[in-house]
């Protein structure tokens with residue numbers, strides 16, 4: 105950028121959603137002065153900034169063009185907009201509009217339904233579908249509106265070890281509390297609380313609980329699956345192209361999002377294709393309603409809160425699982441003085457800070 109080049113203007117603090125026409129060239133406004141955001145209208149003249157062309161690859165291609173002009177992956181949003189202000193965009197839960205939103209009803213034991221297929225699962229009220237010693241609770245699946253994933257809660261009793269497989273699937277594990285061991289083929293990994301782990305397709309894994317207490321874990325499966333196949337042993341296969349498979353929460357590695365934080369635990373670096381697992385911290389506040397272009401499950405790890413959609417709300421607490429289909433308008437509020445910790449899985453997409 106030459107000395108004469110001006111700084112771009114923040115046109116808006118959110119990206120612009122667009123559905124494109126195949127082959128058409130779109131000129132993204134990079135200067136921020138266009139009256140026709142996110143597209144160029146010639147207002148850049150004299151600024152030293154030029155519009156960026158983008159040719160659509162398919163009809164109906166969904167994109168989020170950057171509105172703040174501070175992205176590092178132009179012309180698309182990369183979440184930088186979140187850090188252009190000190191505080192994350194919030195709204196007042198006590199406003200008359202919010203107070204008029206009714207509490208959601210329980211659709212079935214342990215399942216609270218909000219707008220669309222957005223829902224909350226309360227583990228302790230769900231049936232154990234396990235066929236033996238290991239408790240298996242199905243949380244989310246295609247019958248609930250999930251297009252990409254299934255999620256299960258696994259409880260391994262003290263001192264017990266169970267080998268299992270989700271054939272031809274990517275398996276993301278999250279240990280919210282407690283500790284134990286993960287064996288993937290011949291490799292052994294220690295599991296601590298607030299730790300993510302990844303098992304690649306074709307690998308058989310075993311979860312082992314310590315002698316004195318159970319090990320519980322959430323398992324997210326891509327593409328979706330109807331449940332684990334129990335195995336006698338873990339076999340000998342381990343995909344050595346991805347040696348590192350477990351990542352623990354580390355505040356020092358967190359990415360700020362204004363006054364919030366998130367840390368990506370598992371993504372392409374551990375071999376998870378086209379998605380990401382993260383842990384996020386939400387201070388006492390209610391986020392302004394927003395959407396994502398990815399499907400998301402959120403485990404409430406600690407703290408208390410409330411999940412809002414346009415026409416329903418429901419309290420959430422540690423252990424609950426939230427399912428958000430793509431483009432579902434929602435807001436998560438932390439109502440406890442201590443910050444709320446959530447562990448999320450998003451697919452497709454690997455940047456949890458992109459919202460619109």
Ligand code: FES
Pocket residue numbers: 116117118119120169170171172173174175176180181182183184185186
């Ligand atoms: S709108 Fe610019 S980075 Fe998101």
